[in-house]
Amino acid sequence: MEPGFGVSIPRLYAYHRALREASAAGKGTITSHGLATLLGETIAPTQIRKDLCALGARGRRGHGYAIKPLSAHLAWVLGLEHDWRVAIAGFGYLGHAFATFLAARERRFDVVAIFDRSPQVIGQEWQGVRVDDIADATRVLRAAACEIAVVAVPAEAAQGVAETLAGAGVRAILNFAPSTLRVHREDGMPVVVRNIDLAGELSILTHRLAVGTMPAVEEA
Amino acid sequence: MEPGFGVSIPRLYAYHRALREASAAGKGTITSHGLATLLGETIAPTQIRKDLCALGARGRRGHGYAIKPLSAHLAWVLGLEHDWRVAIAGFGYLGHAFATFLAARERRFDVVAIFDRSPQVIGQEWQGVRVDDIADATRVLRAAACEIAVVAVPAEAAQGVAETLAGAGVRAILNFAPSTLRVHREDGMPVVVRNIDLAGELSILTHRLAVGTMPAVEEA
DNA sequence: AAATGTGAAGAGGTTCACAGCG
DNA sequence: CGCTGTGAACCTCTTCACATTT
Numbered sequence: 001m002e003p004g005f006g007v008s009i010p011r012l013y014a015y016h017r018a019l020r021e022a023s024a025a026g027k028g029t030i031t032s033h034g035l036a037t038l039l040g041e042t043i044a045p046t047q048i049r050k051d052l053c054a055l056g057a058r059g060r061r062g063h064g065y066a067i068k069p070l071s072a073h074l075a076w077v078l079g080l081e082h083d084w085r086v087a088i089a090g091f092g093y094l095g096h097a098f099a100t101f102l103a104a105r106e107r108r109f110d111v112v113a114i115f116d117r118s119p120q121v122i123g124q125e126w127q128g129v130r131v132d133d134i135a136d137a138t139r140v141l142r143a144a145a146c147e148i149a150v151v152a153v154p155a156e157a158a159q160g161v162a163e164t165l166a167g168a169g170v171r172a173i174l175n176f177a178p179s180t181l182r183v184h185r186e187d188g189m190p191v192v193v194r195n196i197d198l199a200g201e202l203s204i205l206t207h208r209l210a211v212g213t214m215p216a217v218e219e220a
Numbered sequence: 221m222e223p224g225f226g227v228s229i230p231r232l233y234a235y236h237r238a239l240r241e242a243s244a245a246g247k248g249t250i251t252s253h254g255l256a257t258l259l260g261e262t263i264a265p266t267q268i269r270k271d272l273c274a275l276g277a278r279g280r281r282g283h284g285y286a287i288k289p290l291s292a293h294l295a296w297v298l299g300l301e302h303d304w305r306v307a308i309a310g311f312g313y314l315g316h317a318f319a320t321f322l323a324a325r326e327r328r329f330d331v332v333a334i335f336d337r338s339p340q341v342i343g344q345e346w347q348g349v350r351v352d353d354i355a356d357a358t359r360v361l362r363a364a365a366c367e368i369a370v371v372a373v374p375a376e377a378a379q380g381v382a383e384t385l386a387g388a389g390v391r392a393i394l395n396f397a398p399s400t401l402r403v404h405r406e407d408g409m410p411v412v413v414r415n416i417d418l419a420g421e422l423s424i425l426t427h428r429l430a431v432g433t434m435p436a437v438e439e440a
Numbered sequence: 441a442a443a444t445g446t447g448a449a450g451a452g453g454t455t456c457a458c459a460g461c462g
Numbered sequence: 463c464g465c466t467g468t469g470a471a472c473c474t475c476t477t478c479a480c481a482t483t484t
Contacts, residue, residue, distance in 0.1 A: 006453075009427050013420045017398060031465065040400040045465095046455060053467060061461045061466045079426030093324075097317030098418070104313075106419050148425055172425040178237065180260040192428040194421055198318070199326050200233045201414055205368055205392040206299030207229050208412040226475075251443060265443095266477060273445060281444040281483040 007051045009078070014039055015048065016074040023067050031064035080108065087113040087146040087170065089161050090153035091121050091131050094176055098150055103127060113137075113144045117157070134161060141168035148172045155179040166191045227271045229298070234259055235268065236294040243287050251284035300328065307333040307366040307390065309381050310373035311341050311351050314396055318370055323347060333357075333364045337377070354381060361388035368392045375399040386411045 018038040022030050030038075032045040032052070052065065057073060059065035075081055086102065086109045088095045095114070102109045115134040116122055124131045132140050134153075149170045153161050158177035165173065166183045172192040175181055178199055183191040238258040242250050250258075252265040252272070272285065277293060279285040295301055306322065306329045308315045315334070322329045335354040336342055344351045352360050354373075369390045373381050378397035385393065386403045392412040395401055398419055403411040 008453090009424045010417075010420055012427075013417070013423045014400070033465080040402045042400055044455070047453095049466060050454085050468080059466055062464050063462075064465070077427060077431070078423045079428075079430030080423065081430075084426060084429075093317045093320040097313045100313040101418060106422065109422065147429055148422070172429055174421060174425060180234070180262055182260045192425055194424055196416065196418075196421060197230075197233070198321060198416075200230055201394060201416060202326065202329065202368070203233045203298045203300065204229045204414055205394060205412055206304060207232075207297060208299075209304075209367055209392055210299030210301075211297070228475090253443080264477070267475090269444065270446085270476085279444055282442045283484075284443070 006054050011043060011047075011051060012055075012074055013078060014043070015051070016071060016078060016080070019067050019071040019074065023071065027067060029060075029064045029066055032059075034064065083108045083110055084148050085110050085112045085144065085146045087111075087115065087137075087141060087144065087149040087165065089115045089134060089137070089149055089151050089165060090157075090176075091116040091124075091126075092152060095150065095152035096126070098152060098176075099126060109148070113140055113146055115140075115161075117153070134164070137161075137164050138168045141165070141170065146170055148174070151175045151177055151181075153177055162191075162193070226274050231263060231267075231271060232275075232294055233298060234263070235271070236291060236298060236300070239287050239291040239294065243291065247287060249280075249284045249286055252279075254284065303328045303330055304368050305330050305332045305364065305366045307331075307335065307357075307361060307364065307369040307385065309335045309354060309357070309369055309371050309385060310377075310396075311336040311344075311346075312372060315370065315372035316346070318372060318396075319346060329368070333360055333366055335360075335381075337373070354384070357381075357384050358388045361385070361390065366390055368394070371395045371397055371401075373397055382411075382413070 015035060018035055021038060032048040035048050036043055036045045052059070055073065055077060057065060057070050088099050088111060091114050099111050099114065102111055111129055114126060114129050114131045115137050116131050117134050122131050122133050147170065149165045151158055151161055151173055155177045158175060158179045159181060162173055162181045162183045166185050170191065171189060173181065173183065175193055175195045176198065178197050181193050183193060185191055235255060238255055241258060252268040255268050256263055256265045272279070275293065275297060277285060277290050308319050308331060311334050319331050319334065322331055331349055334346060334349050334351045335357050336351050337354050342351050342353050367390065369385045371378055371381055371393055375397045378395065378399045379401060382393055382401045382403045386405050390411065391409060393401065393403065395413055395415045396418065398417050401413050403413060405411055
């Protein structure tokens with residue numbers, strides 16, 4: 001899929017979370033082993049050191065890593081430093097819930113545009129943001145200058161909506177529709193797409209429950 | 221993380237989706253290459269054949285795979301055949317939206333129990349289901365016999381809630397809280413935990429946007 | 441001829457073992 | 463002595479090449 005440069009972003013994000021925890025607990029320094037403990041031993045200390053080393057972080061041998069600069073560096077790598085303008089496409093229960101989530105928990109994301117197709121929803125206001133017709137997305141987004149969009153529309157509409165968004169300057173899409181988006185931009189810049197398939201996630205669970213009833217299937 | 225048996229469940233789920241699509245289009249048979257096309261060329265035909273072969277599916281050489289039996293087999297492997305009873309823990313905007321999502325789009329999941337901590341929410345009704353105090357979860361769940369639970373509570377509360385749920389017979393958890401859950405059950409059966417970290421997913425996007433502004437960082 | 445099934449090669453990421461500093 | 467930094471071994475998953483079957 002992706003080229004990959006040895007470190008996975010979810011892991012870095014977990015480190016950042018754990019570092020904030022440690023910092024809040026009054027610590028000024030932490031070892032790779034201490035980080036692993038904070039992460040519930042789900043990541044090996046060696047792995048953590050490899051990741052941090054690859055990022056250019058330097059720890060003091062015998063002591064550990066200084067939390068503050070490390071946390072700041074991770075924040076920079078993760079794009080946590082500056083605020084982002086977000087558009088929500090599809091304002092059903094899911095889009096609505098996501099917008100509320102951002103407003104309540106993730107202040108660095110600013111919902112500045114909302115789109116829907118339904119005449120009953122268009123024209124509504126949510127926290128001062130008007131819901132526009134998805135057909136006007138190009139015009140509205142040119143003015144709003146969003147780089148990130150959330151797609152929470154039915155699967156059939158997702159591809160078309162994604163293309164419209166990409167055409168209006170969006171460079172990253174969080175897609176909740178159960179469909180594989182394929183989006184290019186005219187200017188050649190890649191559109192980053194991240195899929196969250198809720199039904200698919202549930203299927204992973206039901207799979208495990210379904211096969212878990214039998215005593216470990218061995219492959220030939 | 222997991223032992224892994226060569227095939228990834230998200231991929232199988234994607235196959236199943238594509239097969240339904242092909243079946244709806246009137247096809248009775250499909251080739252690995254045809255499936256790849258339907259999946260937007262995101263998975264190589266060879267990979268598809270390896271996966272299907274590992275599942276014991278047999279295709280006819282020169283023709284492809286018969287869609288109906290293959291789809292049925294995938295449904296069985298994914299646990300898509302029978303219905304599941306689901307409990308929602310945390311009935312804020314996220315828990316609420318997820319319950320609505322299940323009711324609207326995923327009929328095979330039946331929301332039979334809802335829990336919250338807030339007195340303002342406890343006692344409310346949602347589609348005939350009463351919101352109970354999370355403190356009563358053990359008693360309520362014994363009667364409701366849920367195997368799957370969705371955790372949509374604040375991060376600080378997640379671990380405790382997960383343990384309560386596990387103690388009440390829950391065997392699989394879909395966790396939206398940004399915390400690493402570590403859950404065991406008394407009877408030794410493993411609790412399957414699947415995390416969906418929305419803020420983390422967004423960070424993957426912002427990371428790509430942040431580093432994407434520079435011309436491809438090479439690692440030494 | 442067309443497409444599957446599969447051993448072998450390859451790539452990528454994780455763990456090990458230990459050298460190197462503080 | 464403790465903990466980091468890192469090359470090497472290891473392992474898992476993906477891709478390739480091609481024999482095999484209809």
